[in-house]
Amino acid sequence: MIEQPMMVKICDIIEESSTVKTFFFESNMQFEPGQFVMVWIPLLDEKPFTISYIQNNIFGISVLKRGLFTNALHAKKIGGTIGIRGPYGRGFSLQTNSNLCVIGGGIGMASLSAVIDRLNLTLKVHQGNVTVIQGTRTSAEIIYQKRFKNMNLCTEDGSVGFKGTTVKLFGELLKKQRFKQVFACGPEMMLYKVVELCREYCIECEVSLDRYIKCGFGICGQCDCSGHRVCIDGPVFNMEELSRMEDFGKTIMTKTGERVIY
Amino acid sequence: MPNIDLSIKLCNIRLNNPTILASGILGTTKALLKRVAENSAGAVTIKSISVEPREGHKNPTVITFEAGMLNAVGYSNPGVEAAAREFTDLQDVGVPVIASVIGTQKEDFVRVVEGISGLEFSAIEIPLSCPHTPGFGLLAGQGTPQATFEITSAVRRATSLPIFVKLSPNITEICNIAKAAEDAGANAITAVNSMGPGMIINIEAQKPILSFKVGGVTGDALRPIAVRCVYDLYKAIKIPIIGVGGISTGRHAIEMIMAGASVVGIGTGVYYRGVDVFRKVCEEMTQWMQENGFSNINSIVGGAHD
Ligand SMILES: Cc1cc2nc3c(=O)[nH]c(=O)nc-3n(C[C@H](O)[C@H](O)[C@H](O)COP(=O)(O)OP(=O)(O)OC[C@H]3O[C@@H](n4cnc5c(N)ncnc54)[C@H](O)[C@@H]3O)c2cc1C
Ligand SMILES: Cc1cc2nc3c(=O)[nH]c(=O)nc-3n(C[C@H](O)[C@H](O)[C@H](O)COP(=O)(O)O)c2cc1C
Ligand code: FES
Numbered sequence: 001m002i003e004q005p006m007m008v009k010i011c012d013i014i015e016e017s018s019t020v021k022t023f024f025f026e027s028n029m030q031f032e033p034g035q036f037v038m039v040w041i042p043l044l045d046e047k048p049f050t051i052s053y054i055q056n057n058i059f060g061i062s063v064l065k066r067g068l069f070t071n072a073l074h075a076k077k078i079g080g081t082i083g084i085r086g087p088y089g090r091g092f093s094l095q096t097n098s099n100l101c102v103i104g105g106g107i108g109m110a111s112l113s114a115v116i117d118r119l120n121l122t123l124k125v126h127q128g129n130v131t132v133i134q135g136t137r138t139s140a141e142i143i144y145q146k147r148f149k150n151m152n153l154c155t156e157d158g159s160v161g162f163k164g165t166t167v168k169l170f171g172e173l174l175k176k177q178r179f180k181q182v183f184a185c186g187p188e189m190m191l192y193k194v195v196e197l198c199r200e201y202c203i204e205c206e207v208s209l210d211r212y213i214k215c216g217f218g219i220c221g222q223c224d225c226s227g228h229r230v231c232i233d234g235p236v237f238n239m240e241e242l243s244r245m246e247d248f249g250k251t252i253m254t255k256t257g258e259r260v261i262y
Numbered sequence: 263m264p265n266i267d268l269s270i271k272l273c274n275i276r277l278n279n280p281t282i283l284a285s286g287i288l289g290t291t292k293a294l295l296k297r298v299a300e301n302s303a304g305a306v307t308i309k310s311i312s313v314e315p316r317e318g319h320k321n322p323t324v325i326t327f328e329a330g331m332l333n334a335v336g337y338s339n340p341g342v343e344a345a346a347r348e349f350t351d352l353q354d355v356g357v358p359v360i361a362s363v364i365g366t367q368k369e370d371f372v373r374v375v376e377g378i379s380g381l382e383f384s385a386i387e388i389p390l391s392c393p394h395t396p397g398f399g400l401l402a403g404q405g406t407p408q409a410t411f412e413i414t415s416a417v418r419r420a421t422s423l424p425i426f427v428k429l430s431p432n433i434t435e436i437c438n439i440a441k442a443a444e445d446a447g448a449n450a451i452t453a454v455n456s457m458g459p460g461m462i463i464n465i466e467a468q469k470p471i472l473s474f475k476v477g478g479v480t481g482d483a484l485r486p487i488a489v490r491c492v493y494d495l496y497k498a499i500k501i502p503i504i505g506v507g508g509i510s511t512g513r514h515a516i517e518m519i520m521a522g523a524s525v526v527g528i529g530t531g532v533y534y535r536g537v538d539v540f541r542k543v544c545e546e547m548t549q550w551m552q553e554n555g556f557s558n559i560n561s562i563v564g565g566a567h568d
Contacts, residue, residue: 003325003326003327004325004326004327004462004464004471005322005464005467005471006466007464007466007467038321038322040321040322040467040471042464042467042469043469043473044320045320045321045473046320046321046322046473047321081466081467083464083467214321214323214324214335214338215323215324217324217326217533218288218532218533218537219287219288219324219331219529219530219532219533220286220287220288220290220323220324220335221287221288221289221290221291221294221309222290222338224290224291224293224294226293227291227293227294227296227297229288229294247293253290254340255317255318255338256315256316256317256318256338256339256340256341256344257290257309257338257339257340258315258340258341258344258348259290259291259340259348
């Protein structure tokens with residue numbers, strides 16, 4: 001574990017979509033799929049990003065351009081530097097179950113991609129056991145098209161794949177297919193509905209939650225979800241844990257630390 | 263084997279054991295306070311609350327190093343109105359809950375105290391000692407005997423709850439400040455807040471790591487200084503002392519209590535040993551007392567004095 005930011009060189013950049021870029025760097029850290037790092041741009045800020053590629057000692061983070069910090073990241077070129085500390089959090093529990101379904105909404109897909117890699121590796125012998133659902137607003141936002149073949153795509157505007165949400169598509173698939181386990185990441189309302197469906201169909205499920213992160217190691221209390229710290233107790237939680245988390249699907253924590261019910 | 267009793271009374275508040283969650287660590291929500299209580303803390307303190315909401319400093323705000331932690335969170339908090347919504351029905355927490363109240367002037371302290379007066383807090387802590395937030399604590403001149411007396415007096419008039427005044431380890435005249443607080447009606451002294459500020463520079467980036475550049479030093483590095491402060495205070499004042507700074511084991515807690523603390527606060531220890539650091543410290547204290555023939559924690563208080 002790296003406790004203070006270590007400066008690393010960006011060794012490659014991939015444009016995944018109109019709004020998402022992946023930045024690669026070399027490190028000898030040990031990562032589990034679902035864990036995240038804190039990325040530091042000196043004099044600007046420091047924010048959490050899940051490791052989306054794990055290849056020997058090359059790691060990638062896939063970043064959606066949305067505000068000040070991610071815009072600054074997107075302006076970085078190969079050879080530029082960023083600070084990294086981590087890895088933080090508890091990732092997905094990988095079992096060699098067959099009939100798995102991975103559901104990514106928007107940039108949530110980034111948090112799941114390392115899991116898909118790992119699952120494909122362990123399940124190589126019986127291909128086709130991992131079903132991937134990716135949902136975005138429109139076709140230009142779909143990521144990892146080359147990386148993962150046979151994804152079940154859906155878009156809100158219907159510009160590619162199924163027209164509708166990931167939850168709707170998942171519901172459709174459930175009519176014809178049986179899943180043993182589901183991994184999901186995306187907007188919390190989507191996750192809430194995915195968990196509800198899993199409960200209905202008696203499927204095991206793990207989801208990766210999003211809260212405002214400051215310290216990343218369980219001290220500041222900024223990332224609370226019903227007494228669970230998303231940064232260290234999560235970000236991945238299973239259904240049993242979620243059933244005891246009243247705030248799941250109901251609240252956000254603002255930057256000031258206010259718990260707001262939505 | 264003697265039967266070990268860790269329970270203690272602090273300003274008429276009964277605690278099952280002498281460990282308290284320090285302010286600013288995990289104290290953002292009632293749910294987290296409850297979780298800390300379930301891990302055997304004798305009492306818990308909320309993260310400091312000001313009149314208005316504050317976003318605090320930008321990240322990095324907290325960073326660890328070999329001998330502790332450096333933080334400049336910058337008092338991020340949702341403000342008194344939102345805090346009053348969050349911290350209702352505090353008996354659910356299961357142990358006494360201490361409110362931490364901050365302000366840029368004495369009127370602000372009073373407004374926050376009034377804003378939370380209907381809730382079930384067991385005491386009010388006022389830190390006059392933060393080393394890294396403009397407008398508050400040391401950077402606002404609150405760490406003088408005069409300012410301490412005035413702010414404490416104002417809060418005294420606004421509440422009948424016990425008042426704990428939290429002091430900085432930086433100041434040489436810590437005993438004079440503590441006496442000023444005592445004279446103004448404080449019921450206990452919390453010693454100490456983080457020291458410094460200090461700085462950690464990333465030499466590749468050639469920049470300080472914390473966005474605020476400097477931050478308060480806590481954890482192991484602070485412990486000998488905190489112990490000395492408590493030792494000096496024990497001789498200077500009559501009101502009880504909450505000893506805080508670098509405590510993460512039962513031995514550390516016993517050391518602080520021997521210096522003169524009645525109870526101990528734990529913050530950075532949560533990082534070193536997890537949320538159950540409170541349970542671990544209590545178990546280790548119990549074991550030490552058994553091995554050394556003590557049955558009652560009260561009998562150790564100030565034990566290191568001549
Ligand atoms: C565990 C975790 C893993 C994440 N992984 C990824 C990832 O792999 N790829 C990716 O693109 N994004 C990821 N995010 C979200 C990412 O951290 C935010 O998009 C980023 O911080 C936005 O910063 P900004 O300055 O560009 O935008 P801002 O304008 O500051 O904020 C836009 C939105 O981003 C979120 N956000 C801002 N700061 C933080 C913060 N410190 N912690 C959490 N959320 C924040 C808030 O919801 C805010 O509304 C992850 C978040 C978490 C909690
Ligand atoms: C991340 C962090 C945030 C803190 N925030 C506050 C705060 O809001 N109010 C306060 O009175 N003290 C605050 N402190 C100081 C602690 O309450 C405590 O006095 C100090 O950390 C020393 O104890 P420790 O060594 O056990 O951490 C904070 C400390 C840390 C590490
Ligand atoms: S971000 Fe600080 S406790 Fe999780």
